[in-house]
Amino acid sequence: MTDWRLDAVAAMAAEAGALALGRAKDGFRRWEKAGGEPVCEIDLAVDTFLKARLAKIDPEAGWLSEETADDKARLAKQRVWVVDPIDGTRDYLRGRPGWAVSVALVEDGHPVLGVLEAPARGERWTAIAGEGAWRNGEPIHVTPRDAIVGARVPADQLPRRDSDLVSVPKPNSIALRIAMVAAGEADLVATMRWGHEWDIAAAVLIASEAGATITDALGVPLAFNTASAEAFGVLVTPPGIHAAAVERLAAYAAIAERVGAR
Numbered sequence: 001m002t003d004w005r006l007d008a009v010a011a012m013a014a015e016a017g018a019l020a021l022g023r024a025k026d027g028f029r030r031w032e033k034a035g036g037e038p039v040c041e042i043d044l045a046v047d048t049f050l051k052a053r054l055a056k057i058d059p060e061a062g063w064l065s066e067e068t069a070d071d072k073a074r075l076a077k078q079r080v081w082v083v084d085p086i087d088g089t090r091d092y093l094r095g096r097p098g099w100a101v102s103v104a105l106v107e108d109g110h111p112v113l114g115v116l117e118a119p120a121r122g123e124r125w126t127a128i129a130g131e132g133a134w135r136n137g138e139p140i141h142v143t144p145r146d147a148i149v150g151a152r153v154p155a156d157q158l159p160r161r162d163s164d165l166v167s168v169p170k171p172n173s174i175a176l177r178i179a180m181v182a183a184g185e186a187d188l189v190a191t192m193r194w195g196h197e198w199d200i201a202a203a204v205l206i207a208s209e210a211g212a213t214i215t216d217a218l219g220v221p222l223a224f225n226t227a228s229a230e231a232f233g234v235l236v237t238p239p240g241i242h243a244a245a246v247e248r249l250a251a252y253a254a255i256a257e258r259v260g261a262r
Helices: 004-023 041-057 072-076 089-093 174-182 197-209 239-259
Strands: 030-032 038-040 062-065 079-087 100-107 110-118 123-128 132-135 152-154 166-168 189-196 213-215 230-237
Touching (some): 004 100, 004 110, 004 123, 041 062, 041 100, 079 089, 079 174, 100 174, 110 174, 123 197, 132 197, 174 230, 189 239, 197 213
Parallel strands (some): 062 079, 152 166
Antiparallel strands (some): 079 100
16 A cells, blocks of 8 residues: 555645746746855745655654755654755756656665656656556556667767767756656666765655666665765666666766765
């Protein structure tokens, strides 16, 4: 039976998405954080809304969000809400649909509940650990692909070394790109830089429940609610091509990890 919390979280994410979509054409403040990452006052409004509402579902859970100062007390918690109020802020600011509200509940280092609300695309992605993943209420599954040649990759442009792959339209949200693999609309998503847990927690569960194999860029299993709240990249594929993808990325990922070493 589906966890009752999924319906409650999905309803809250829908409210948050409606809030963001409704304000998308308003005049609102925007600025850049350290590192040049964009943010706007709607990010903060959605963050505040979700923090208050999710606390009512599980008041004992810790909190980790892109738009809230990290409270390390979360590390002592068995359960933690991991939230990106607007994943894909660049698309949001440009009036494009490639953004989503991302909410995950992490328990003992693993996502157990995940919701992506993408109102500009008319999509709601949900998953419960051990029970499956859905888009707009319909079950989703990865493709049975077993050859990396011809794999579809969400990308604006592929490098020459990857000319044997196929680019497909790329939303700015990394969570939505991962969800594309979950739904069989893409075959490979890879990043080779240090990234934050809130960007991927919900999407990782959705893709995993849809049958994907997921690791960091080096092929190492992911963990959540870590001290740094970061991982070195993410690699998401159908099981049949994951080993080939790790091998293909190995040299580039090793260099990128050294260059960006913490």
